[in-house]
Amino acid sequence: MNHISPSPMGGDAGGIDPVAGARDLGPAIAAAADEIERSQSIPEPLLTRIHDARLARILLPRSVGGDQVDPWTYLRAIEEISRHDGSVGWNLFVANSAALIAPFIPLPTAREIFADPRAWVAWGPPNQHKARAVAGGYRVSGEWHFASGCRQATWMGAHCAVIEPDGSARLNRFGRPTIRTLLFPRQHAEPIHDWNPIGMRGTASEGYRLTDLFVPEAYSGTREDPALRRDGGRLYAFTMPGLYAVGVAGVGFGIARAMLDGFIALAAEKAPRGLQRLADSPVVQADVARREAQLGAARAWLVEILRDVWAGADEVAPIDLAARVRVRLGCAHAISTAVEVADYVFKAAGTSAIFPGTPFERRFRDIHTLSQQIQSRDAHFEAVGRAMFNGDPDGVFL
Secondary structure, eight states, rough: OOOOOGGGGGOOGGGGOOHHHHHHHHHHHHHHHHHHHHHHHHOTTHHHHHHHTTTTTTSSOOTTTTTOHHHHHHHHHHHHHHHHHHHHHHHHHHHHHHHHGGGSHHHHHHHHHHHSSTOEEEOOOOOEEEEEEEEEHHHHEEEEEETTTTTTTSSSEEEEEEOOOTSOBBBTTTSSEEEEEEEOOOOOOOOEEOOSSSSSSGGGEEEEEEEEEEEEGGGOOOTTTTGGGOOOOOGSSHHHHHHHHHHHHOOHHHHHHHHHHHHHHTTTTTTOOTTTTTTGGGHHHHHHHHHHHHHHHHHHHHHHHHHHHHHHSSSSOOOOOHHHHHHHHHHHHHHHHHHHHHHHHHHHTGGSSSTTTSSSSHHHHHHHEEETTTGOOOOHHHHHHHHHHOTTTTTTTO
16 A cells, blocks of 8 residues: 545534534435435435535545544444434435545545535446557446435446456456456546436436446546555554445434334324323333334444444455454445334324325335435345354455
8 A cells, every 4th residue: 555644625524513514404415305216316406415514524634635534433324414314314325425435535635626625526336348458548338226315416437347458367466357346537427317316316327337447547446446545644554345335324314213203202292093192101111112122222233333444454465354254244234224113103103104295204214215225234134143153265255
């Protein structure tokens, strides 16, 4: 790793409080939630206020103007945003996750991209498309999908396997095909308006198409190898997939928290036909107490894991397998717990949950869209269990 120190461009993140910034924006996010779902974009002046609060720069390195905060503060900020609208929380988790490419690209390129205070990078996950290595860079064609936040983006990316001029696959130091991230201004991507899901509609996680686009070498990087990371610091010792999972957990916590709060308020008023007020039912009282404990315990455990891993992390070396396993397990448990709490609320609220405009209906759709995303899959428990018993002989556990 070629370690560099934070630049004065980034300032001192010690005075940055993204949780307070998110909390201050809560009422404005809630007020815009219907428009966000309808238009599938974050309207003005809310978008400007999000940038002013630096909420897309929480994980960005200080060397390029970011705030580089610890992961449990990031978790709380994403949760706070998501209490008011899951789509905004999701888009900001994705924007911060994409900002993690900055330590893997040349410093002048990163500074060029993020010198804009409204910089926002969006991309879709890797797929079968390949980039052809040519003189000075790469040429790439293809389609990518699930590019959350692309309508707010200033830059976009494409993750590609690389084909050398002789037709061979470029391999990384582990002997596997390398995946390179190519970055380009958003206007070079042709949008594919294909985002019509049941939930998280406001994320506009739509597709985009590239046609024989040339991307210079300087606007690319390989995020799969921690040894290639330029910036030091404990934050970047965490793996990128691990920090992705922290963001999804924050969105899940925020949605579930808002639903549970909404049900507590409903129970204080609602008396189902022929029954006592919900708040007076011992069954409801016990169930709500259990769900409160579930949600709080899952959050507390994840924060404990993140703090412990942070305390033991090196400034340069990536966290070890045991730490990666703990982060993955804490996030998987957090996400599944949030979905479980949301399911309880939706059922317990009865017909009060099925109509638009309630605290429940959109959030129920949103959290069940979240539950289908790769970070939420149950297979993560299998991967953790396998690593606990057998280690990671293939070196692929993330």
